[in-house]
Amino acid sequence: METITVRTREHSQLIDITREIQALVSESSMDAGIVNVFVPHTTAGITINESADPSVAHDILAVLDRLVPWRDPKYRHSEGNAAAHVKASLVGSSVRVIVSSGGLKLGTWQGIFFCEFDGPRTRKVHVALQPVDLG
């Protein structure tokens, strides 16, 4: 298992970590298999979406903010970041990508995004490789 560090700069922010994940795969000897990317935080998530146009990341965050507003008198969690926890469960805590010929089998427009919902913070992402025995 490897761990990478992500420094977020905004309260809500999607950060493309595709290069970092591909670098870990390239540094390993894995030709084919699955790469598992896991976020060990409860106010952040991870998703795969379009990396070419940054407005997509903006729209994802804006819709999440509308659906799960930061302030709501009905929230019971006393730390003030209930919305970040809810968003984490809507988006999810891990993604997996198939690796083939040493490369991530992402679609043309896909990138892997760390989702900060209660930043800015210094965050961690765990990465575990599962080689497939092609023997």
Add this chain to the structure above:
Amino acid sequence: METITVRTREHSQLIDITREIQALVSESSMDAGIVNVFVPHTTAGITINESADPSVAHDILAVLDRLVPWRDPKYRHSEGNAAAHVKASLVGSSVRVIVSSGGLKLGTWQGIFFCEFDGPRTRKVHVALQPVDLG
């Protein structure tokens, strides 16, 4: 890794691909393990839900349309399909199912659905098998 093709017919559509996934497992020599199903698109997703009653798929799409309407002047993504991108991140890009005795360990009512959010299109689904060594 195998790739199957899915032709969607509607703008928003859930298509049951359980049979195609089971067929790939059956064609392999895998008795036990995990099958990973991955969508390499940013305006489509994949989910597991009830396959017996097609009204469930209808209701899932209808709620997503209400929560993430197709038109919203606040969207910044200029291609007009921001809603499809947001839905892709809410639903997710991959599912995994446990394989036991050569069969998908789905619940009685569960099926695997490709989720088209910006169709109709011809789409791809990647499938990677991870046999478990029971030795």
Add this chain to the structure above:
Amino acid sequence: METITVRTREHSQLIDITREIQALVSESSMDAGIVNVFVPHTTAGITINESADPSVAHDILAVLDRLVPWRDPKYRHSEGNAAAHVKASLVGSSVRVIVSSGGLKLGTWQGIFFCEFDGPRTRKVHVALQPVDLG
């Protein structure tokens, strides 16, 4: 593959099953790898979120109820639990956690929660271990 039983007591309820999952890992001989946790139901889900403060689970359920109300004349599914199906697809049917030195590599505040959306019921959770050969 192992299967654990979860008895839910409420109509909507998040139940922390982290100890049960860790127990299965501990009982196995797996030192490192991935544990896959899969819900074979279409009106339940599974998520990873904060386990220290139960108000977080409350807020997650409350927001889901607001976004996907139990009653809506537009639902077509005739069994009356369309909302539970929609929530299942928003939250997802499986989670994975990295195992290292025999322990779940969860963050400090993370727990694994079975998500009941149409209870109370007796439910099942399938667990499949994927050891990594560190040879």
